[in-house]
Amino acid sequence: MSVVTLTLPITPPFDFRHTLTFLTGFPPTQGEQGTGGELRKAARLGGQTVGFVVRASSNGLALTLHPERPLEDAQVQALRERIAFFLGADVDLNPFYTLAGQDDAMGPVVRALHGFHQPRFLTPFEVACWAVLTQRRPLAHALALKRALSDAHGGMWEGHPAFPEPADLAGLSVGDFQALIPDDRKARALHAVTQAFQGVQTADLAAAPYDGVRDWLLGLHGIGEWSALFVLLLGLGRVERLYGNTGTPLLNELLRAARPVYGDLSPQQLWAIADRYGEQQGQWAIYLRSRSAFTSNPERAA
Structure with a gap:
């Protein structure tokens, strides 16, 4: 086994503590990672299992790969890109924060989660x-x-x-x-x-x-x-759009997450707020749902 150590660049603001907090309670990956001050997780690549550890560092995130057998350079790069994408490390939050700055109700949410980059699934x-x-x-x-x-x-x-x-x-x-x-x-x-x-x-x-x-x-x-x-x-970090449909589970999820922030919204009022966020409406929904996941029973954030 050849351990490989790399640096993952980040797009600030980025608070890795929020990443660990979110993953600790993320229902779909319960029991699949360790989050005690660092992230310890495993991925599959080309027929082998590669363990990896991510820690906060002074110049980004420190990544250590633990493969079952030596990795080729292309495999190292593929894993580096996959893990960076999984962590949302290169997401620019500033367009969302600019819009949220015009939304008084979202101010406390953004302040509480400032620097939170939504982790995705590995694939x-x-x-x-x-x-x-x-x-x-x-x-x-x-x-x-x-x-x-x-x-x-x-x-x-x-x-x-x-x-x-x-x-x-x-x-x-x-x-x-x-x-x-x-x-x-x-x-x-x-x-x-x-x-x-x-x-x-x-x-x-x-x-x-x-x-x-x-x-x-x-x-x-x-x-x-x-x-x-x-x-x-x-899975893809596509935040450009939400589809308003009063019959979907999305509506119930968003209303449950939004009402503590905005009050007793109707579905029409909810979608009107989402529309104000344009191509950041998915990021808006992520912050609303993540606030709920941080502060309530994690089983409700599935």
Whole structure:
């Protein structure tokens, strides 16, 4: 094993303490990382499991990779980019903060979370799988199903499970998924999502036109409006848009997060506020939901 030490540049303001606080209570990755003053987690890359540690440093974030076997330079760079993207290290919060500065109600939220860069999932594939697993299932059940996939086809580093890459699951049939996930609908959806993400690059999805990516996601078996938005926000960092629909879980989530900040909003008032944030409306929603996640039962932030 060849340990590799790198620096992850950040776009200030960046407060790593907020990152650790958020990940400590983030339901979809419960038990998958250590957050005691540093982040300890595992990822899959090219058929091996790589543990990694991230610490705050004077010039950004210090990253240490712990692979099972020596990494090639291209693999090191790929992991560096993936982990930086996972941490939202290069997100410029200033456009959002400028708009929030014109919103008196958001002032206390921004001050409390100043420098908070929303962590994402390590890959959009993992988010898509989680979206399938958590549909109509309690959190504990969804976590158990996710862990079953990691145990069977992912990896482990120092007790931290690594979720499989699409390549790890590429050879599985629908029947193979059913053996791991005793739910026919979910097994078929996981198989479809796995096939769709084969060879798809996160950077391409993050840069492609928003509507095209959304339509592609909605075309996948088992991915609906809420799941697609979840992948766009927490898998790809796409904050340009929210879709106002009074029948979606998004409305209930946002109303629950927004009412302590804005008062007893109607759905129409909520979307009117979101519209004022333009292409930062996703960031606005993230800060509202994150405030709730920091201050309430983490199970409600799933």
